[in-house]
Amino acid sequence: MEEQELIPHLFRTEFSKITAVLGKLFGFEHIEIAEDIASDTFLLASETWGLKGLPKNPVAWLYTVAKNKARDYLRRNKLFNDKITAELQHNSTELHEIVIDLSDNNIADSQLQMMFAICHPAIPVEAQIGLSLRILCGFGIEEIANAFLSNKETINKRLLRAKEKLKQGKVKIEFPAKAEIGNRLDAVLTTLYLLYNEGYYSLSQNISLRKELCVEAMRLTQMLLTNNQTELPKVYALLSLMCFQSSRFEARTDDNDAQVLYDDQDTSLWDWGLIKEGKYLLNEAAKGTEISKYHLEAGIAWCHTNKADTEEKWESILQLYNRLLQIEYSPVAALNRTYALAKANGKKAAIPEAEKLNLAANHLYYLLLGYLYTDIDNEMAAKHLKIALQMARSATDKILIKQRMDKLTG
Amino acid sequence: MKDFLFVYRNDNKNAPTGSPEEMQAVTKQWMDWIGSIAAQNKLTDRGNRLESEGKVVRPGNIITDGPYTEIKELIGGYSIVKAGSIDEAAEIAKGCPIYAFGGNVEVREISLL
Numbered sequence: 001m002e003e004q005e006l007i008p009h010l011f012r013t014e015f016s017k018i019t020a021v022l023g024k025l026f027g028f029e030h031i032e033i034a035e036d037i038a039s040d041t042f043l044l045a046s047e048t049w050g051l052k053g054l055p056k057n058p059v060a061w062l063y064t065v066a067k068n069k070a071r072d073y074l075r076r077n078k079l080f081n082d083k084i085t086a087e088l089q090h091n092s093t094e095l096h097e098i099v100i101d102l103s104d105n106n107i108a109d110s111q112l113q114m115m116f117a118i119c120h121p122a123i124p125v126e127a128q129i130g131l132s133l134r135i136l137c138g139f140g141i142e143e144i145a146n147a148f149l150s151n152k153e154t155i156n157k158r159l160l161r162a163k164e165k166l167k168q169g170k171v172k173i174e175f176p177a178k179a180e181i182g183n184r185l186d187a188v189l190t191t192l193y194l195l196y197n198e199g200y201y202s203l204s205q206n207i208s209l210r211k212e213l214c215v216e217a218m219r220l221t222q223m224l225l226t227n228n229q230t231e232l233p234k235v236y237a238l239l240s241l242m243c244f245q246s247s248r249f250e251a252r253t254d255d256n257d258a259q260v261l262y263d264d265q266d267t268s269l270w271d272w273g274l275i276k277e278g279k280y281l282l283n284e285a286a287k288g289t290e291i292s293k294y295h296l297e298a299g300i301a302w303c304h305t306n307k308a309d310t311e312e313k314w315e316s317i318l319q320l321y322n323r324l325l326q327i328e329y330s331p332v333a334a335l336n337r338t339y340a341l342a343k344a345n346g347k348k349a350a351i352p353e354a355e356k357l358n359l360a361a362n363h364l365y366y367l368l369l370g371y372l373y374t375d376i377d378n379e380m381a382a383k384h385l386k387i388a389l390q391m392a393r394s395a396t397d398k399i400l401i402k403q404r405m406d407k408l409t410g
Numbered sequence: 411m412k413d414f415l416f417v418y419r420n421d422n423k424n425a426p427t428g429s430p431e432e433m434q435a436v437t438k439q440w441m442d443w444i445g446s447i448a449a450q451n452k453l454t455d456r457g458n459r460l461e462s463e464g465k466v467v468r469p470g471n472i473i474t475d476g477p478y479t480e481i482k483e484l485i486g487g488y489s490i491v492k493a494g495s496i497d498e499a500a501e502i503a504k505g506c507p508i509y510a511f512g513g514n515v516e517v518r519e520i521s522l523l
Contacts, residue, residue: 319438322445326456334449341442356450 006054011042014059015138018066020110021102023135024173025070028117028166035135037073041066067100110173111136112227115220117173119188120166127162128191129198134159137216147213149204175229185230189238189294192217196242207257211249218242236285237294243278244301247271259396267307275305296324314343331359335368347372363391370404378408411492413454413520414499418506419483420513422462439507447491447502457489483514490520 015038022034041062055061118131126148133139133147145155176184199213221239224230251269254260282298300320303313321337334357342350351372359365366388373381382405389401426436447453462484466476477484493499496519503515 315438318445319441322441322448325445325448326453329448329451329453334451337445337449345442353446353449356446358450 006049006058010058011045012138014062015039015042016111016136017102017107018062019135019138020114021100021107022066022070023114024110025100028163028171028173031135031163033073037066037069040069063102067102070100108223108226112223112230113173113175115188115223116176116184117166117171119184119191120169120171121184121187122169122171123162123165125191125194127158128187129195130155130159131162132191132195132220133213133216136220139216143209146204146206146209147198147202149202181229185224185232185235188224189221189234192221193238193294195220196245200245205257207253214242214246214249218246233285233288233290234292234294236281237292237298240278240281240285241294241298241301243274243281244298244305247274247278247305261400262304262307265307270305278302278305291323291327293324293327296320296327300324309343311344314340318344331357331362332364335359335362335364338368339371342372347376351376363388363393363397366391367401367404370401374404374408382408411494414491414493414496415516415518415520416457416489416491416499416503416506417516417518418486418488418508418513419516420486420508420511421482422480422484424512426511436507443505443507444489446505447489452492452502453489454492455490457487459487460485486513 018038018041019031019034022037023031026034044065045058045062049055049058115132115136118135119128123131130144130148133144134141139147141152141155141159145152148155175181196214196217199210199215199217202210202213204210218239221235221242224235225239247270248262248265250271251265251267252260278298279302282302285295285298300317303317303320306313318337318340321333321340325333325337338350338354338357341353351369354365354369354372357365366384370381370385370388373384385401385405385408389398389405392398392401426433444453444456448456464475464477465473467473491499491502493502496517499517499519503517506515508515
């Protein structure tokens with residue numbers, strides 16, 4: 001008998017597909033039933049495959065079991081069934097004729113529609129991310145808690161509240177109307193952006209989990225590109241940005257899992273295939289007339305795929321930040337813009353710019369001032385770095401700041 | 411925080427001319443100045459430039475061409491900036507590149523209706 005390999009993440013991937021299709025079938029009011037059927041399917045798979053070995057076609061096995069369980073559920077719950085057959089009247093109301101369509105097309109459509117339902121402005125963004133991880137990405141509650149540096153109880157409450165709100169709002173699992181799709185897509189993109197950030201910037205020590213968050217964010221963004229209603233320049237731009245950022249994953253940590261800053265990174269560890277992909281996507285994003293903040297961020301990320309410390313590079317980055325801040329202000333963009341200005345126009349020009357930023361609650365602000373004053377007025381530099389050290393929260397940041405302070409006196 | 415209108419005025423004769431490099435340097439000055447305001451989270455609206463051709467409509471439904479581009483202080487464009495007071499807004503206006511070319515910036519508070 002040929003031994004099939006259990007594909008990594010098979011359960012997680014198929015969980016999200018099965019839940020999306022069944023969720024669409026039952027409606028969001030009964031999303032837990034969809035989740036339970038999916039979970040039961042995997043429970044049975046674990047037990048059966050553990051004893052009997054892998055089936056020839058694991059995915060088909062899972063789908064068959066899921067379909068059977070769904071039909072059983074519908075048969076046993078006639079009252080429930082009457083409600084939903086009213087919604088999906090086919091030619092016949094015979095129970096066994098209810099089609100549970102697990103074709104590739106329906107899976108893709110259902111997942112996209114589920115994405116719109118979950119990334120709904122009615123619930124807080126962290127709940128959107130949590131629900132996305134659970135329903136769209138098949139993450140367990142414990143994994144989600146790890147990603148958010150939280151605990152199972154908090155996450156469970158958060159997801160429950162979010163589901164309640166969506167049910168109360170009678171949110172449907174469907175594509176938004178043409179007039180709405182622009183706004184709703186923006187909400188989806190924000191959630192995917194933040195999901196990616198969770199992976200990229202999270203303080204969690206679990207590096208492989210963080211990478212998975214980034215991979216999931218990219219997978220979901222890629223899904224948007226497969227549907228012509230959502231295949232838009234800003235979506236290309238967001239995916240491009242994610243590719244560029246992801247290209248440096250291997251170089252960002254050393255063998256001891258300590259953080260390696262950009263300037264110290266070994267570019268041979270950068271994923272040049274991903275960079276190439278990012279460039280292709282950025283070109284696609286440039287078609288059309290729209291410039292979104294994702295375009296500008298992707299442009300900046302593209303500049304950073306060139307490690308050379310030239311004035312031209314930093315001038316390009318400065319101008320991109322100038323435009324980005326006009327579209328949407330953020331403290332991080334303001335700080336980064338000032339850093340780019342220092343590199344392009346010189347530290348002396350950047351210091352008054354930095355002092356106008358008014359970001360005294362942010363330790364990165366003092367870190368920037370420390371950098372700007374270094375070699376210009378080391379006493380001022382030390383003063384600012386000291387404040388930065390007091391305000392810094394992560395161990396990595398504290399180490400970095402101490403290093404900078406030592407360099408001043410050394 | 412209130413919104414203030416910046417009205418950019420200059421004599422058309424003073425428009426920067428020169429090599430493409432020099433023109434680009436002026437553009438950079440404008441973009442860096444607007445970027446600076448945006449970085450302080452004080453830019454309400456980047457605004458726009460205005461086309462030179464204009465019309466003036468006066469009582470009696472009289473429409474004339476104008477103001478002519480020969481006048482010394484033609485409005486070239488506008489921006490909207492946030493500040494706590496008109497003095498603060500005027501401080502921000504000091505960074506505008508227009509002065510090097512003989513222009514000026516009028517700062518007016520926008521009254522909310």
